[in-house]
Amino acid sequence: MDNLGIVFLSEVIGTGMLVLLGCGVVANVALAKNKGFNGGFLMVTFGWGFAVFAGVIVAYNSGAHINPAVTLGLVANGATEFGAGVPVNVISVLTYIGGQLLGAIIGAIICWIAYKQHFDDEPEAANKLGVFSTGPAIRSYGWNLATEIIGTFVLVFVVIGFGRQGETGGLAALGALPVALLVVGIGASLGGPTGYAINPARDLGPRIAHFILPIKGKGSSDWAYSWVPIVGPIIGGVLAGFAAIPLLPILT
Template identity: 50%
Template sequence: MSHFDIFIGETVGTALLILLGGGVVAGVVLKRSKSHGAGWVAISFGWGFAVLTGAYLAAGVSGAHLNPAVTLGLAISGGTEWSDVPLYMASELLGAAIGAFLVWVTYMGQFKAHLTDPEILAAQPAVEGMVDQKTAPKAGPVLGIFSTGPEIRHTVQNVLTEIIATFALVIAILTQGLNDEGNGLGVLGVLITSLVVVGIGLSLGGPTGYAINPARDLGPRIVHALLPLPNKGGSDWTYAWIPVVAPLIGGAAAAGLYNVAFK
């Protein structure tokens, strides 16, 4: 596949993934949304369907990695050229940022209503712009729509959780989901991957929100930091390295096991 195919497939596919995945979270979180309060099951299935849609769009174009951890795993396993890895990862990050921006556009009115609601403001220990940044909250009231965060802040546990969850995703892709060329998802692999994402959300997503994708977390977190949202709070940059580094470790570990035991 050409560099243009990789760029278009990964950018558009990841943007659609984040639009639908972030969109289901926005619908559940934002108070003036019709799906407000739908819960974790809705979020888990919503992300699974988001993967299904984005991956089917990109599978025939770029292989539908849509995730730097998957790209790294495929490079280690020999399915993707190392020279293509930077383009894959950059396209995925760009697509994730575009998708997050489109979530904001879609729910613009709900964001404004939510972030000016007296109950929401009263629940925040500090509001960005009204206090010194040293006392501002680590995570604002809508950051979870854009990126992940732990329920319990424990660095070792948070890192291990993301490694384990991403390992489960990438080993499933490598053993069950590859196309005939071995450089991306096949038609059946897209469905399998989507169901695995639902399973990870339901079973392993509780501790950290299951980033399992560095681009999915970092791109939208940057968008959150840049958007002119009133009272949005902090972007929690002290945690931001975990959903980037840990999934890459998990993806590499899965590829290592695949090379030794399954290839």
């Protein structure tokens, strides 16, 4: 397998693990008859943080982007090479994003299998969709978009900051743990308005899974909102990549 193939597989595995565990904690909290039912939003934020930790750990071969916003943010920041020695170009960017989207779909399908009986017993279609994809607490597309831009900007900007410390130790020496804690922090601080997708693949992949799976009484996949957790994180990630050039300089 060549380096592009390794990168693709790594991103599939990492994003699949992320979505399986992330959607899994939402299912545990949102679907009736689960042991974690009504566990609350804080349980969800920690669950997603641990999901990111696991996804980053197993996606080591690709540099563990597991998020198109991170990939595009690194491009905007001027990266010339991704993980596994893969040069930055159109093909490698599409390889990363394709692996992320496929992994997200697979992770969501496996989550559904794990909670199949609970999906069948859940009377509320909205709760079923909420396991797979994000939705706003107050639907206002412009403000929802702004929230996703801000949350993803924080994610990518701080991730680039971790990377800046890579050669000198610091938090980057701890590997996946700082990123996991960052995601918990973003969820606790900025996650309330939209459920903080901050990752286009994390929302689109499971939404596709929701659309194609034979989920009993699943209702609409809410495609009218689906563009927000795609466009917002992309804008936020790219803005963070550009902003990090002057604001997070590398001293020589």
